[in-house]
Amino acid sequence: MRDFSYLRANSLDAARQAAALPGAMLLAGGTTLIDLAKCGVAEPETLVDITHLEGLDKIEVSERGVIIGALARMGHVADHAGIRSRFPAVSEALWQAASAQIRNMATIGGNLMQRTRCPYFRDPANFSACNKREPGSGCSAIGGVTRGHAVLGTSDACIAMYPGDLAVALVAFDATVHLGERQVSVDDFFLLPGSTPNREHAIEPGEMITAIEIPGSAAARRSTYLKIRDRQSYEFAAASAAVGIEFEADGRTIRDLRVALGGVATKPWRARAVEAALIGKVWEPDTVRAASLLAVEGAVDHGANHYKIELAPRVVARAILKMGETV
Amino acid sequence: MTSLPITLTINGHRHELEVEPRVTLLDALRDRLGLTGTKKGCDHGQCGACTVHVDGERVLACLTLAAQAEGRTVTTIEGLAREGELHPVQAAFLEQDAFQCGYCTTGQIMSAVACIREGHAGSDEEIREYMAGNLCRCGAYPHIVAAVRQAALEVQS
Ligand SMILES: Cc1cc2nc3c(=O)[nH]c(=O)nc-3n(C[C@H](O)[C@H](O)[C@H](O)COP(=O)(O)OP(=O)(O)OC[C@H]3O[C@@H](n4cnc5c(N)ncnc54)[C@H](O)[C@@H]3O)c2cc1C
Ligand code: SF4
Ligand code: FES
Ligand code: FES
Numbered sequence: 001m002r003d004f005s006y007l008r009a010n011s012l013d014a015a016r017q018a019a020a021l022p023g024a025m026l027l028a029g030g031t032t033l034i035d036l037a038k039c040g041v042a043e044p045e046t047l048v049d050i051t052h053l054e055g056l057d058k059i060e061v062s063e064r065g066v067i068i069g070a071l072a073r074m075g076h077v078a079d080h081a082g083i084r085s086r087f088p089a090v091s092e093a094l095w096q097a098a099s100a101q102i103r104n105m106a107t108i109g110g111n112l113m114q115r116t117r118c119p120y121f122r123d124p125a126n127f128s129a130c131n132k133r134e135p136g137s138g139c140s141a142i143g144g145v146t147r148g149h150a151v152l153g154t155s156d157a158c159i160a161m162y163p164g165d166l167a168v169a170l171v172a173f174d175a176t177v178h179l180g181e182r183q184v185s186v187d188d189f190f191l192l193p194g195s196t197p198n199r200e201h202a203i204e205p206g207e208m209i210t211a212i213e214i215p216g217s218a219a220a221r222r223s224t225y226l227k228i229r230d231r232q233s234y235e236f237a238a239a240s241a242a243v244g245i246e247f248e249a250d251g252r253t254i255r256d257l258r259v260a261l262g263g264v265a266t267k268p269w270r271a272r273a274v275e276a277a278l279i280g281k282v283w284e285p286d287t288v289r290a291a292s293l294l295a296v297e298g299a300v301d302h303g304a305n306h307y308k309i310e311l312a313p314r315v316v317a318r319a320i321l322k323m324g325e326t327v
Numbered sequence: 328m329t330s331l332p333i334t335l336t337i338n339g340h341r342h343e344l345e346v347e348p349r350v351t352l353l354d355a356l357r358d359r360l361g362l363t364g365t366k367k368g369c370d371h372g373q374c375g376a377c378t379v380h381v382d383g384e385r386v387l388a389c390l391t392l393a394a395q396a397e398g399r400t401v402t403t404i405e406g407l408a409r410e411g412e413l414h415p416v417q418a419a420f421l422e423q424d425a426f427q428c429g430y431c432t433t434g435q436i437m438s439a440v441a442c443i444r445e446g447h448a449g450s451d452e453e454i455r456e457y458m459a460g461n462l463c464r465c466g467a468y469p470h471i472v473a474a475v476r477q478a479a480l481e482v483q484s
Contacts, residue, residue: 006331006348006394027395034351034390035371047348049395075384099460100447101438102372104384105391233459 001038008049012056012208016180018048020206026050028071029105031098032114039122041115041133051107056210061086065215067178070109070208074166075100077108086216089172089223089242093165093262096227099234109209112167112177112189113201116160117236120144131157132197146302148236151309153266158197159302160266162190165227168262169242170212171270173220178211179203186212190267219244219256226319227262228311237263239311241295243319245283252282259316261295264308271295274316283324292317333397337362338406346393353377353388356403364404364433368462375461378434379403385441404433407440416440419478420471427465435461439475448479 006027009015019026023045027033036042050056056071061082068077077083078094098106120127120140129138141149141159150161170186177189189202203209214220223244229235240262246255257278261269277291292313299309330345337360344359353370356362356379368376370389377388380402407414416439419425426432438461442448447457454475455468463471 001349003347003349005329006392027392030390030392030395031372031387034392037349038371047392049392051395052398095456099375100442100445100457101375101378101385101387101460102390105386233456234462 001034002040002043004037004044005046006049007046008052010052012053012180012210015048015050015053016206016208018046019208021046024048026208028107028110029073029102031102031106032110036115036122040124041122050208057107059083063216065213067211067213068108069211070178071107073104074098074106074108074111075103078103085221087169087173087214087220087223089169089220089225089244090166090214092225093169093227093240093242096225096233097165108166108212111164112186112209112212113203114164115200117148117163118160119148121160132160132193132200135196135198142302145304147304149302149305150266151264151299151301151305151312152261152269152296153192154300154302155193155195155197155266157195158193158266160193160197161263162265162267163236163263164268165225165237165240165262167268168240168260169223169225170214171268172223172242172244172258172260173214173217175212175214177209178213179207180210182207183213186268187270193266217244217256218246219258222246222323223258224319224323226315226322228315229263239263239308239315241312241316241319243316243323245320245323247283254278254281254283257320259295259320261312261316264296264299264312271316273297278320283320285321288320288324289313289317292320331394333394335360335393335396335401336399337401338403344393348392348394350393351389352379352381352391352393352396352401355393356388362403362405366430366433368431368434373462374431374434375438376431376434378437378461380437380441383441383444385438402437404437407436414440415481416443416474416478419474419481423470423474423477425470425474426463426467431461431463431465431467435463435471439471439478442475443479443482448475451476454479 025044027047056069127140149159227240244258259271273294366376368374
């Protein structure tokens, strides 16, 4: 790992100013950044440690929803009673991510900024072609081993999968990212690769995530996060779904439905076609299964990741069915 | 880069040292302070061998910069035993024969102490989930779960 200088920010403004300088990066839990610095992917000249800033780790639950400070750690948010009761999918997405140790270190802000696990991206010593690392250099994954790559939202320049779990639940429930004064919806915060896969987030130099906000809703209250993976724990998703549902008074007709996918797309993927097909319909297993197929509309595989196109709709259907059974 | 003077509080002792900013807590513990009980497996957050406690919570020393730990309280496997008496989790690992080569064991024990303290050792299923961040290449998992279960009962009673 190349050396860098280290400084501790003592205020939010100082952090933002220091991080805006060329070569500087914010350091939170370090679970992405220190790892990538060791891989030779991140080569910061200065790390601005924000973990000692006060007051940015609060979790404030109100009637309107919840505001979670950027420095709140994944494990604390997962275990928070208000999150567990009002946003079960958010808690489940968090406790099924990484490991207990990593969740004690990793912050919510850093979590949104985590990078892809594409093995070519992580290995510059052996694979010089990677448009995400080096725009215009090509893509080593296309034509390579693609088992973990995305089938939705890909481009000719990059097929890297967005690996995170939390943001999948966030995009399902219309959360916003607070960048100080400015707010962006989570859906807009994550960018499609297009021709510029090096740009992943709608955040500008000198900006910092200060909090995320999730509006409360009946669908968020009755929600789940289903994560399917190669091993039972401590693994990224092969396919996952965040689902929230609200029924009409009859307890059978779907009034509101939220569906988002993880593990299969280049960004946290809201499956609006599935929602539209089921809202107003009576909850019934065959209808749910048929509508879930719409989750992968437009999917394109690259060989070894073909299984994701079959797996994702099943994960969606299973999550919706699970949420309906507990009427 | 110039080195950074830092003070680390480890197992109740203060240590003053100069480190390059890139030095991880793991390398500082092992190479600078001779505390080799904390192991380096993957060095990338993927195995749990380097688990230590910072301010009472389990974290990975390989992804923590030594400089970040300044002002925090660090506990390593060397700091678990009290007055020569093994911590109940250490004793349970011995009794249940919860290791083969022993390489992952110190990380397992540090993780288990925290797992019990967090209240995440209520059932075998919960122990497996909340101990998943510690890999054991020897596959001693059934005995590790038994040791954590035994220690959890002892600590709680
Ligand atoms: C072995 C392993 C397994 C994992 N498994 C999973 C998993 O199953 N699911 C999952 O979702 N995640 C998983 N992760 C990823 C993990 O969740 C992220 O690494 C973590 O959330 C990043 O948070 P951090 O605070 O450590 O960020 P850091 O590493 O400190 O920072 C990451 C990036 O965000 C920037 N940054 C940090 N804070 C801010 C801020 N407030 N504003 C703007 N920029 C900021 C940094 O400059 C850096 O570029 C895994 C990680 C590892 C190492
Ligand atoms: S898929 Fe994207 S991240 Fe992976 S090698 Fe290709 S360009 Fe790089
Ligand atoms: S050495 Fe730290 S997790 Fe493997
Ligand atoms: S005892 Fe050998 S790795 Fe666990």
